[in-house]
Amino acid sequence: MKNCLICEQSVGAYHKILEITDYAGTQNFSIMECPACRILKTDPIPDDLGTLYEDSAFDKPQGEFHHFLKGILIRREIKRIVTATHSKGFLDMGSGHGNFSENLHKLGYSAVATDSHLQRPYYIRSIPQIPYKHFDYNKMLIEDPACVQNRTVVLRHVLEHIRDPKAFLQKFISWGAAYFYIAVPNAQSLERLIFREHNAFWHPPFHIWHYHKASMEKLLNSSGLEVIRSGHDTIPSVLLQLDFYTKRKKSPPWVRNMLFNPVANLCAMPLNILFPNNVLWVIARVK
Template sequence: MNENPLQERELSEFILELKDYFLTQEGFVLRKNPEFGFLETYPQPLENLNKYYESKDYISHSDSNKSISDKTYQLIKVINIRHKFSMLGNIKKGAKILDYGCGTGDFLAFAKSKDLDVLGVEPNESAREITQKKVGKNSVLNSDLKDISETFDIITLWHVLEHIPNLYEFIEELKKHLNPNGEILIAVPNHLSFDAKFYKKHWAAYDVPRHLWHFSPKSMDMLFNNFGMKIEKRYALWFDSFYVSLLSEKYKKTEFGFFRAVAIALISNLIGIFTGNFSSVVYKITKNPI
């Protein structure tokens, strides 16, 4: 299967024009994948993608706790970690878990405190060093998934899949590394959420070009079914709508945007209860029985 279908289609097939509000202000477009229906960032600067992460303000690579926004983020992160861990259900002690794209390692450290056998993968050096201090040097790697020989009971990707360049190859590797009765938990933004539709090109969760792919529940179903896997359950990440809405207001440079962001986030969560289109959705995925 073609790993980069963007390069073969006409530039006119775009859905939305937007730009990298976070860092470079460069322009990009979104186009619809004809096979699975998710949106794709174009162009994808794969040869120099690292430069778009080179900022001290890229919060998932930092444990910064200086500003009020930093402190708020860190507090919400603690609550979110417990919520994420609850999605694992009645997991047995000693179960093997891989957190791919583990960032600064807070989820991994929490899983280790619950007596799970943990392994993390994190390509960013500074984030990886922070994680190694929390869970041990040998428990965090800078490695491609295909270079890991182990298989796992649980694989988690918390806002990681949208960053993966070789998407189809990577999903195949996820499946290979999952034990027969194992589960994959993947959190990704949902471009069909109310906050996405409200903020449009300013929606912070588009985060181009760091986010190469933009999913909806239907496109996730189609994508993983194609690889012989099944989405068993969906969960909301309730706080994501607030964080994304606040950033979106910042990008719009709205005066008193804090109050509107809170209102939009609340409305988005409320609508999501009825439609399933939350700002961020966690998908619990299993292999289809042969």
């Protein structure tokens, strides 16, 4: 019998619950479920994950309005973490464009950014006080493990991409992490039920694991962490879902032109209220 990587129960094989395809609709994947903890997993996953991310450099800006809105949401998340942990130092793992580190620095906190790209992220290029360290996701090695010591490790939209999330978390614990802040797509959100196989958050093969609150807690507990706060956020997803749906259904260009223009984008904004709680967040401390 095989043990589930997340809950460590001896479960044998995961059950297939859904057939999905990638964004282009050319490659088939399965969504598998652990009968014990109900974690969902994409199958199969390519051996070399590094090549999937080669095109996603974060050295260009995202647009001023987007950057402004992201800043508001990020500062709300920082307040949430500091209230629970009283942390002053953060490791922004999977720093992307550098928005989170940028906001930490502006609020007076110590930030270290880390990601797989060699180029410094765009929004911290002019902030030399924020060290940028390289992370190798295949080998799970950070350029300078000492920089993790006593920090809160920020994992926003990272853990769903990691092949072995338990080994990944335990690396950071072994390097001296104090707390973790984790945000992932919520596998129990309403849009998963409505869009089913067309749901944009499956995002194969990039998203490997699909968590809900209970399976995330099982993973953290068995990794040596204790959950101290958790909750849900809502991020705008209506256009993302329509993009995936029309792409998979091979909708004619006029349908996509009608849906994806600045006026339609603005009109779609209030519809996001129909799809709440599509992100799960957790704050955990090392036991």
